[in-house]
Amino acid sequence: MNPGILVAGISIALLAGLVLVFLVIAPPAPRVSAERRRAPGVDHVSMLSRITQRTTAAVDGVVSKQSRRFFGPEELELAGIRSEPSAFVVMVASAASVMALVGVLLGFASGTSLLWGFLFAVLTPIGAKVMLSMRTARRRDRFADQVDSTVQLMAGGLRAGHGLSRTVGAVASDSASPTSEELSRVVNETRLGRNLADSLAVTAQRMRSDDFEWLAQAVAVNQETGGNLAEVLDQVGKTIRQRNEIRRHVKALSAEGRLSAIVLVCLPVGVFLFLSLVQPTYMSVFFTSIFGMIALGVAVILLILGAIWVSFAVKVKF
CATH class of the missing domain: 1.20.81.30 (Type II secretion system (T2SS), domain F)
Structure with missing residues (x-):
């Protein structure tokens, strides 16, 4: 490697570190505070805040007309999330957009960008729903x-x-x-x-x-x-108190089964994603062949059924 290029790279990295430290993490304080530079009685609202407020109001106007909501206020309250349903929908939509972009980038090498992007975008609200259920269960526990x-x-x-x-x-x-x-x-x-x-x-x-x-x-x-x-x-x-002692004892005894259920459910998904990143051509047959698509669909259905079966098997009702 050319020493000049190495020195230039180190210098750029150090300069980027200095900019990050002194301009982002610990920026210098302004000589005159922002409150003093603004007119009295005028609330300053940034462009991002105005866009967010308009988007939230538009989503709230659409969601409020529906009798059943995918993310209702009672569900958010039970999960301990202090946010309006419209604001939470905006956050989920933003996360879905980011995950769709990640899926497009992951599938770019194998030519399945649209499929991965659509899959990640659809799984994001489902993951948010699962996250709310898990938070609600932990809060009730x-x-x-x-x-x-x-x-x-x-x-x-x-x-x-x-x-x-x-x-x-x-x-x-x-x-x-x-x-x-x-x-x-x-x-x-x-x-x-x-x-x-x-x-x-x-x-x-x-x-x-x-x-x-x-x-x-x-x-x-x-x-x-x-x-x-x-x-x-x-x-x-x-x-x-006596019931809680028995409940904690049962929970400790069933911890191994619950951990085994998590591993059995997550292992096939993890192996599939790992092989898709390491060897995209090896997994492309599941998306380019009709038999591969059928096999993938059957595998997903069986995985969901197995997860439900194992969850009922390791859940001890007390």
């Missing part, structure tokens, strides 16, 4: 793990002499997410006039928690018959 401590805090607040509504508000402010968010929702609904027991029951249905359903039933029975709710919650909390 965390809520189920926090129910015993929630019941204990409520029992302690009642034993200290606080009212039930005030106790729920205190537990909502002291608990971790997602219990704090769900109980805050309960507090807001009771302030609007909804019955506390009904609001707790709806929360139990939203989070699919049988343990929290017991709490709602205990509150409903106490509102009808009276009695010492703190002692009842102590017994409910003790039962919930």
Whole structure:
């Protein structure tokens, strides 16, 4: 290699590093702040923000007319995503465009750019849907793990002499997410006039928690018959803690099966993508021949059926 070219390459790399550090990561502060250079009372909105707002408004106008949405507000709320459905649709569409470009680049060598681009663009919203389902499942699992401590805090607040509504508000402010968010929702609904027991029951249905359903039933029975709710919650909390111990034990015992299911599902897809990148001509028969397309379609269907079968096999209902 020519030493001059090597020195020039090193110099350009160092210059790029300096530009990255001093102009992007740590740019110099302006002499006069942007707030002082703008007219008072005028909100500065960048061109990108205006384009984003217009796009989101257009998508919201189209999506709001549909009775069933692919990404609904309740689904986003259950997944813990603080975003409007229209904004989330714009983000998914942007990600689909980027993934389509990646698919075009990957299939450029084998002449299947359009197929890979279309496949990546279609799989992006499906992946977003799966991501929402996984986030919702994890959020519900965390809520189920926090129910015993929630019941204990409520029992302690009642034993200290606080009212039930005030106790729920205190537990909502002291608990971790997602219990704090769900109980805050309960507090807001009771302030609007909804019955506390009904609001707790709806929360139990939203989070699919049988343990929290017991709490709602205990509150409903106490509102009808009276009695010492703190002692009842102590017994409910003790039962919930025992159930959680058994649930965690079952989850630990089934961890190997769940990991095996993930490996069995991801391994064929990973091998197919790896061979498509390393040897495009070796995998091109699946896209250029009718028998290859049929085999690929059958393989995809069998993989989906196998994934569903294995997921039911390793899922222990408790």
